Amino acid sequence: MKNADIVDFAQSDGLKNLLELKGRIAPPAVFTSGVFDLVHAGHLDYLQAARQLGGSLLVGVNSDNSARKLAKGPSRPFNNAKDRAELIASLRYVDGVIIFGEDTPHQLLKELQPEIFVKGGDYSEAYLRNTDLAGLEHISLKIIPLKTHYSSSNLIEKIVSAYRKETR
Structure with a gap:
């Protein structure tokens, strides 16, 4: 099974590649975005639910600089944008x-x-x-409820806590 295509929108050919990608996917196109640094089962459930809303799913992944600006912290993301994009692209319900x-x-x-x-x-x-949708009223907005027991921040806290206990 082939992984989904990855486009870097910031590159000089980003817009051209984006439009080519859009031309290859089945409508209606569903789009979502996120950092996706430490991917957990909550992310997978969310992306699968998003995919079920249309004919294809495109996922925006924040660049490393963008992720840092979003209050993820100076040491985050742990995984670089290319690695995060490749991981998301490997999911069978992601088309780009x-x-x-x-x-x-x-x-x-x-x-x-x-x-x-x-x-x-x-x-x-x-x-x-x-x-995100300012001036784009024609784009339908769907909000998917989160499963409260999944959180990357909680996962980090759990790892740090376990590490501290083990190194005492």
């Missing part, structure tokens, strides 16, 4: 991955024009309509 450097995927959404934009339940519709 786009690395982007902005704080929000607004410009990417403007160029890509997916039919559906999906985010997790930690975002409000009002916030997304005023940021």
Whole structure:
């Protein structure tokens, strides 16, 4: 099974490659985005649910600089953007991955024009309509509830706590 295509939107040929990718996918196109640094079962459930909303799923992955700006911390992301994109591209329900450097995927959404934009339940519709989807009212917004027991931050805390106990 072939992995999904990966496009780096920040590269000089990024827009051309993005439009080629959009031309190869089945409509309606569903788009979501995130850092996806420490991927866990909650991410997998979320992406699978997003894919079921349309004919194809495109996933935006924040660049390393963008991830740091999003308050993930100076030591994050742990995995670089290329590695994170390759991991997401390997999922059978992902049809394409786009690395982007902005704080929000607004410009990417403007160029890509997916039919559906999906985010997790930690975002409000009002916030997304005023940021990511500002001026893009024709794009349908779907919010998928998060499973509360999954969290990358909690996973990090668990690892650090276990490490501290083992090294005492």
